[in-house]
Amino acid sequence: MPLDSPLTDIERPDIERPRLLSGMQPSADSLHLGNYIGALLSWKALQETHDAFFFLADLHAITVPQDPAELRANTRRTMAQYIAAGIDPAKSTLFVQSHVPAHAELAWVLNTLTGFGEAARMTQFKDKAAKQGQEAASVGLFTYPILQAGDILLYQAVDVPVGEDQRQHIELTRDLATRFNSRFGDTFTVPKPYILKDTAKIFDLQNPGAKMSKSAESPTGLIWLLDEPKVTEKKIMRAVTDADGEVRFDREAKPGLANLLTLFAILGNRSIESVVEEFAGGGYGTLKKALAAIVVETVEPIRTRTLELLEDPAELDRILAANAEKANAVAEQTLATVYDRVGFLPPLRRHR
Ligand code: AMP
């Protein structure tokens, strides 16, 4: 039996609908247009073809200091934005990581299989630790990728849609799954990275050399999904372009304009060429105005629906509880097999 499709007593992904898992950290009060295009739009499409699990990585979020009240609020707000953006809790399993204790438990076992040097090679850890000062970085930040491996392996996920920056973590996950399987017997599905296309990368409106990111220097460089329409329009109208005034797609020479054209094509569901054709000869102002209308048309219903969902936190929590139950059922099964394989004495009953 090949390792990629181990047949054990664990529930196996449905061949027709491969198991898929992805998540984000709930570390801001609003998602931005980059998150929407780079993650949520593909997730929404993938939930139609996959048995999808999407979660909020609150255990990961606390690897850097968080204000407790803010973390709690951001978790609800981010979940509301997932749903408002079209992730359907009736189709996908939508849950909060800390609601499934098996994540922390599997991470512990995987910690014991990971080499210190192997973990020390993770470039995202090095970057994040450098930002805080190596000495101040938590051990949690160091083991972050191992917790992430656990997230994926618990659900026997086949496909893991992530951005290019996460490739190394998925490689580590594959290594750990293969190592566990060869040491203890086939247990985990070895996942494949499902790297989302670079064309879905959105850049900062004020600094088009950098990707749109919540840690941006200027608040006007990114569009929050929860921005008022007027604010969104203003940000697009003020986006940095270039002085030559010619509408054509050139990522190198005209990165600001290229970003606007990309946004237009993705949100307008058309090709970049057709956008260039339509606006060639016109000024940037005309293009920006039309783009602002499309962005608002996309974002405004998400904002309205998010605020509506947040008016009824009890209903949101009910959805999360029901989904956590589905997630727990899958995760507990994998964890029980893992505990058995590594040689833990069976508990008479789980104390939950
Ligand atoms: P982050 O906000 O960096 O935690 O990223 C959460 C998700 O959004 C990941 O799947 C990223 O790949 C995606 N993402 C973040 N920023 C961008 C961006 N500027 N363009 C495209 N996707 C992005």
Ligand code: TRP
């Ligand atoms: N590290 C991912 C990010 O920063 C978030 C994440 C945590 C994740 N666990 C995961 C993504 C499991 C995919 C699968 O974007």
